[in-house]
Amino acid sequence: MVHPELIGFGPFFSSQLSLEELQSSLVGRAVADRGRSLLVRFPDGDHPVVVPGRLRAEGALPVVGDFVVASPGPARTVTRVLERRTWLSRNAAGGATAEQVLAANVDVVFVVQGLDEGPNPRRLERTLAAVHAGGAEPVIVLTKPDRAEDLAAALAEARAAAPAVEVEVASGLTGEGVAVLAARLRPDRTGVLVGPSGAGKSTLTNALLGREAQRTAPVRASDDRGVHTTSARELFPVPGGGALVDGPGIRELRLWDASGLDATFEDLAAIAARCRFRDCSHGAEPGCAVREAIAGGRIDAARVESHRKLALELARQAERREGGAARAERERWKAVSKALRRLSRERGR
Numbered sequence: 474m475v476h477p478e479l480i481g482f483g484p485f486f487s488s489q490l491s492l493e494e495l496q497s498s499l500v501g502r503a504v505a506d507r508g509r510s511l512l513v514r515f516p517d518g519d520h521p522v523v524v525p526g527r528l529r530a531e532g533a534l535p536v537v538g539d540f541v542v543a544s545p546g547p548a549r550t551v552t553r554v555l556e557r558r559t560w561l562s563r564n565a566a567g568g569a570t571a572e573q574v575l576a577a578n579v580d581v582v583f584v585v586q587g588l589d590e591g592p593n594p595r596r597l598e599r600t601l602a603a604v605h606a607g608g609a610e611p612v613i614v615l616t617k618p619d620r621a622e623d624l625a626a627a628l629a630e631a632r633a634a635a636p637a638v639e640v641e642v643a644s645g646l647t648g649e650g651v652a653v654l655a656a657r658l659r660p661d662r663t664g665v666l667v668g669p670s671g672a673g674k675s676t677l678t679n680a681l682l683g684r685e686a687q688r689t690a691p692v693r694a695s696d697d698r699g700v701h702t703t704s705a706r707e708l709f710p711v712p713g714g715g716a717l718v719d720g721p722g723i724r725e726l727r728l729w730d731a732s733g734l735d736a737t738f739e740d741l742a743a744i745a746a747r748c749r750f751r752d753c754s755h756g757a758e759p760g761c762a763v764r765e766a767i768a769g770g771r772i773d774a775a776r777v778e779s780h781r782k783l784a785l786e787l788a789r790q791a792e793r794r795e796g797g798a799a800r801a802e803r804e805r806w807k808a809v810s811k812a813l814r815r816l817s818r819e820r821g822r
C-alpha cells in the first residue's frame with residue numbers, strides 16, 4: 474500500500490519499514506507540534522499520539538515532518554521515529570548548547586530577506602550554514618521588491634554572499650514570484666520559510682497556501698479542548714503539491730554544526746586550498762592565497778572575516794559541548810568506582 478496522503482513519503486522511508494508496517498495504517502507523518510501534544514497524519518486520518526518518555530530519554534522525540542510508526546489501539550503510541558533524511562535545527566533558545574530540531578525531512582528552505590532593509594550578506598551566510606548543516610536545499614528569497622532602492626545591486630549582493638544558491642524575488646502582497654516558489658515544492662517536497670521578523674514570511678506563506686492573510690493560522694484539528702487557535706509548528710499541504718512548515722521559533726537560526734560552513738563558503742575554500750600552509754589563518758603567513766585574493770578584489774574581506782567568526786563560534790560551541798560530555802563521563806566513572814568500592818566492602822564483610 475502506498476501512502477499518497479503522507480506528503481514526502483518515499484523510498485528512503487519505506488525502506489526502513491517492514492512489509493507489515495508498510496501495509497498497516499500505522500505509519501504517519503507528524504503534522505502539528507504544540508509542545509506537549511503531537512498530531513500525526515495517518516492514512517486513515519489525523520490522530521493525536523502518545524510520545525513515550527523512552528523516546529525523550531533517547532533524544533529521539535518526533536517533531537513536525539517526522540515519519541513515525543505507531544502502535545495500534547484507540548490511543549496510538551509512537552513506537553519508532555524513522556531516520557530523518559534532512560532537518561532544520563538551531564541551538565535551543567537561551568544559549569544552552571543543545572540542538573533543537575525545528576522540523577524534520579525538509580527538502581527546501583526559503584531564506585527570506587526583505588529588500589526594504591536590503592540583503593544582509595552576513596546574516597545570509599549564517600543562515601545558509603545552518604541550513605546546509607541539516608542537508609536541506611536553501612533558496613534565497615528577496616521580498617518587498619517594491620521597496621528596493623536598486624534591485625539589480627541587491628540581487629548581485631545576495632549572489633555574492635551565496636554563489637552556489639539560487640536567488641528568487643517574490644512578494645506575497647503582489648503575488649510576484651509566488652508561482653516560482655510553489656513550483657519548487659512540487660510534486661511533494663516539504664518547504665519552510667526562515668528569516669527575520671517583518672521580512673514578509675507570513676505574507677508569502679498565506680500566498681503559497683492560498684489562504685486569507687492572518688497573523689495566526691487557526692489550527693483546524695481539534696483535541697479534547699476543542700478547536701482552538703494556537704502557536705504551533707505545523708505542516709500545511711500546498712495546493713498544487715508539496716507542503717509548507719509554518720510556525721514560531723524558526724526566525725533566527727543559530728549555527729549548530731560545522732558541516733554547513735564549507736558548503737556556504739565554497740569559493741573561499743577553493744582559494745584557501747592554494748595557501749602555502751594547510752592550517753593558514755590568512756593572517757600574517759607567507760604565501761596566503763586568501764590575502765592575495767582580497768587584495769586582488771576576487772573575494773570580499775568582510776566575507777572572509779564572517780567565515781572566521783562563524784568558524785570560531787562553532788569551535789566554542791564544540792568546546793562547550795565536549796566540556797559537558799567530559800563532565801558526564803567523569804560523573805559516570807565516579808558512580809561506577811563508588812559502586813565498586815561498596816561492592817568490595819560488602820564482599821570483605
Ligand SMILES: Nc1nc2c(ncn2[C@@H]2O[C@H](COP(=O)(O)OP(=O)(O)OP(=O)(O)O)[C@@H](O)[C@H]2O)c(=O)[nH]1
Binds near residue numbers: 618619620671676
Ligand atoms: N512593500 C511591501 N511590503 C510587504 C511585502 N510583503 C510583505 N510586506 C509587508 O511587510 C510586513 C511584514 O510582513 P510579514 O509577512 O508579517 O513578515 P514576517 O516575516 O512574517 O514577520 P514575523 O511574523 O514577525 O516573523 C507586513 O506589513 C506586510 O504587509 C512586499 O512585497 N512589499
Ligand SMILES: [Zn+2]
Binds near residue numbers: 756
Ligand atoms: Zn591563507
